[in-house]
Amino acid sequence: MIRVPRSVGISGLLVLMFLYLPVMVLIVLSFNASTMGVEWKGFSFQWYEKLLADRSIIDATVNSLMIASISTVLSLLFGLGAAIGLETWRGRHTSWMNILILLPLVIPEILMGVALLMVFVLFQVPLGFGSIIIGHMVFNVPLTVVILRARLRKLDPTWEDAARDLGATSWEVLTHITLPMLRPAIWGAALLSFTVSLDDFVVTFFVAGPGSTTLPLKVFSMIKTGMTPEVNALSAIMVVVSMVFVGLSWIFQQRAPVSPTTPSSSE
Numbered sequence: 001m002i003r004v005p006r007s008v009g010i011s012g013l014l015v016l017m018f019l020y021l022p023v024m025v026l027i028v029l030s031f032n033a034s035t036m037g038v039e040w041k042g043f044s045f046q047w048y049e050k051l052l053a054d055r056s057i058i059d060a061t062v063n064s065l066m067i068a069s070i071s072t073v074l075s076l077l078f079g080l081g082a083a084i085g086l087e088t089w090r091g092r093h094t095s096w097m098n099i100l101i102l103l104p105l106v107i108p109e110i111l112m113g114v115a116l117l118m119v120f121v122l123f124q125v126p127l128g129f130g131s132i133i134i135g136h137m138v139f140n141v142p143l144t145v146v147i148l149r150a151r152l153r154k155l156d157p158t159w160e161d162a163a164r165d166l167g168a169t170s171w172e173v174l175t176h177i178t179l180p181m182l183r184p185a186i187w188g189a190a191l192l193s194f195t196v197s198l199d200d201f202v203v204t205f206f207v208a209g210p211g212s213t214t215l216p217l218k219v220f221s222m223i224k225t226g227m228t229p230e231v232n233a234l235s236a237i238m239v240v241v242s243m244v245f246v247g248l249s250w251i252f253q254q255r256a257p258v259s260p261t262t263p264s265s266s267e
Contacts, residue, residue, distance in 0.1 A: 060213050147185055
């Protein structure tokens with residue numbers, strides 16, 4: 001076993017503290033009874049109770065969940081087809097397709113938001129839930145393709161070859177062999193796409209229309225007049241939910257591929 005120097009472990013701990021200390025401070029202050037920000041006046045759930053009683057926040061939460069769910073499902077459908085197609089026809093001629101699919105992940109979000117807004121205006125697409133879903137799919141589809149292709153390259157192709165040799169059609173190979181073996185990656189991609197869509201602000205800010213306010217947009221509107229305890233509570237909920245979904249996504253992606261069910265042999 002390789003022994004890691006203690007200094008390396010301390011450095012890693014300091015990095016984690018640097019990354020998560022602001023998050024922990026935000027969560028702690030969300031339980032602060034004081035209305036004056038960082039001045040601690042006691043433990044209280046009053047700001048969470050006010051959030052539950054705020055109809056506008058409830059509506060924004062419903063909007064975010066609905067948009068994230070639809071965007072995730074559609075991104076999985078498009079991303080699954082693209083991932084399987086690129087892996088099936090892998091070769092020199094697909095290199096430019098790989099670049100085009102990954103490009104939305106490296107383009108600055110503000111440029112993507114402006115570009116999408118210009119396209120919607122050009123084609124007279126009304127801004128609202130539909131435009132937000134399309135905007136989220138622009139970065140969710142490439143994310144899904146990356147995750148699914150990484151798992152596809154780890155699968156044993158002999159399962160599919162054996163199924164075809166036994167007379168299985170392409171649809172039967174897909175539904176009985178490929179998809180069951182991809183199930184952990186599909187769940188991981190779904191959870192990560194859902195989280196990214198739920199937390200997105202920049203693209204949503206440009207393509208949202210009246211009546212389609214999401215939680216990030218609601219938080220932004222609340223901090224225009226200054227940081228309030230309700231903002232701390234709402235931000236803490238979003239951070240915790242995001243961390244849970246990202247953690248679940250990582251757990252699913254680390255699971256071994258599920259082997260197709262083999263019938264028991266009868267002798």
